[in-house]
Amino acid sequence: IFNTIELLPPDALFGIKQRYNADERKDKVDLGIGAYRDNQGKPWVLPSVKSAELAIHADPNYNHEYLNITGLNALTSGAANIIFGPDSDAIKNERIVSTQSISGTGALHIAAKFLSKFFPERKIYLSDPTWANHQAIFQAQGLVTNTYPYWDNETKSLDLNGFERSIEVAPEGSVFVLHACAHNPTGLDPTKEQWETILERIAYKGHLALFDSAYQGFASGDLNKDAYSIRLGVEKLKRVAPILVCQSFAKNVGMYGERVGCFHIVLPEQDTKEELTTVKKALSSQLSKIIRSEVSNPPAYGAKIVATILNSDELRAQWYKDMITMSSRIMEMRVTLRDRLNELGTPGTWDHIVEQTGMFSFTGLTSEMVARLEKEHSIYMVSSGRASIAGLNKLNVDRVAQSIDEVVRH
Numbered sequence: 001i002f003n004t005i006e007l008l009p010p011d012a013l014f015g016i017k018q019r020y021n022a023d024e025r026k027d028k029v030d031l032g033i034g035a036y037r038d039n040q041g042k043p044w045v046l047p048s049v050k051s052a053e054l055a056i057h058a059d060p061n062y063n064h065e066y067l068n069i070t071g072l073n074a075l076t077s078g079a080a081n082i083i084f085g086p087d088s089d090a091i092k093n094e095r096i097v098s099t100q101s102i103s104g105t106g107a108l109h110i111a112a113k114f115l116s117k118f119f120p121e122r123k124i125y126l127s128d129p130t131w132a133n134h135q136a137i138f139q140a141q142g143l144v145t146n147t148y149p150y151w152d153n154e155t156k157s158l159d160l161n162g163f164e165r166s167i168e169v170a171p172e173g174s175v176f177v178l179h180a181c182a183h184n185p186t187g188l189d190p191t192k193e194q195w196e197t198i199l200e201r202i203a204y205k206g207h208l209a210l211f212d213s214a215y216q217g218f219a220s221g222d223l224n225k226d227a228y229s230i231r232l233g234v235e236k237l238k239r240v241a242p243i244l245v246c247q248s249f250a251k252n253v254g255m256y257g258e259r260v261g262c263f264h265i266v267l268p269e270q271d272t273k274e275e276l277t278t279v280k281k282a283l284s285s286q287l288s289k290i291i292r293s294e295v296s297n298p299p300a301y302g303a304k305i306v307a308t309i310l311n312s313d314e315l316r317a318q319w320y321k322d323m324i325t326m327s328s329r330i331m332e333m334r335v336t337l338r339d340r341l342n343e344l345g346t347p348g349t350w351d352h353i354v355e356q357t358g359m360f361s362f363t364g365l366t367s368e369m370v371a372r373l374e375k376e377h378s379i380y381m382v383s384s385g386r387a388s389i390a391g392l393n394k395l396n397v398d399r400v401a402q403s404i405d406e407v408v409r410h
């Protein structure tokens with residue numbers, strides 16, 4: 001009975017990884033998947049993570065018991081503190097319902113399930129372009145997705161007018177998925193002034209803002225700076241509508257495979273304390289029901305590591321240093337690649353590589369150029385021209401620049 005089931009093509013991104021692994025050329029370079037590498041091209045276990053693991057194992061009460069359905073409280077509260085800020089009015093007034101999730105993808109999945117259950121008619125607006133999985137996650141729950149203009153290919157900058165127009169014409173109460181920082185794949189974030197405009201328009205139209213935060217602290221090395229948009233959103237919408245936040249700890253603690261994340265709902269101010277308590281209890285029970293039938297309770301090990309870091313002054317200080325190590329090495333690679341291309345006189349302009357932020361650069365290379373980089377130069381990146389800058393290092397950046405130069409010219 002299963003013989004008629006259709007074979008699907010490999011996942012675009014993980015397919016690149018498979019081809020890269022199978023490639024026997026010695027000097028191959030992986031600029032595909034967004035995972036940090038050190039200057040030798042190796043995965044990096046953050047010193048703060050190593051110390052947290054030692055502390056966990058040294059605890060005489062260490063065990064592998066189940067967590068609660070909504071996860072480890074020390075993680076969800078610590079995570080809320082870093083994303084909403086130590087002085088957050090929403091935290092002080094207990095307007096947030098939080099639950100642990102299977103990294104950022106799991107948080108988005110909970111959001112999608114929640115929306116499809118209670119607001120199935122609401123349209124989901126995604127940036128054009130966006131992380132490939134966004135569309136899949138929302139559509140899998142039967143939600144209708146639309147796009148809003150974001151990247152202006154001509155000017156390699158934000159199409160704010162197009163974005164605003166979409167907010168204007170979207171049916172009231174639509175859901176706008178916003179990349180909190182380090183937009184994937186373009187590496188282009190709105191400026192502070194542009195965020196003001198975007199969030200004011202969203203509030204005015206009574207839409208729901210769903211922030212996807214996968215790169216907090218990884219983008220700039222500063223947790224506060226990278227949470228700017230979310231904190232502004234919480235402020236602007238506090239009398240209007242709830243905000244949904246999907247928080248990943250894959251990149252900023254470098255624990256991609258441990259799947260640590262959180263999902264938060266920030267409620268708008270309520271008339272009475274009783275009203276707030278009632279709605280929070282209802283939401284928490286509904287989120288628990290969603291999680292219980294899917295994963296029963298979230299994974300514990302990674303959650304304990306992140307919670308240990310978040311709740312220790314000493315480890316948090318080390319973690320801040322670790323994030324600066326990662327973000328500054330990426331910045332250095334952006335500058336080096338731009339400079340090498342300029343020195344080679346590669347046709348085109350390359351300043352956008354330095355101006356973009358986070359893990360990726362939307363290089364502007366065409367899919368034909370990307371295919372030639374892979375075939376002729378064993379350099380792997382996404383066909384849209386998105387390159388993971390974390391895959392560059394002092395040993396390979398010159399060869400990457402020369403190869404780009406070659407495919408752009410010929």
Ligand code: PMP
Nearest residue numbers: 103104105131184212214248250
């Ligand atoms: N959102 C965006 C925009 C991302 O780039 C990623 C990671 N590539 C995620 C969410 C989720 O990643 P994870 O599930 O590994 O936390």
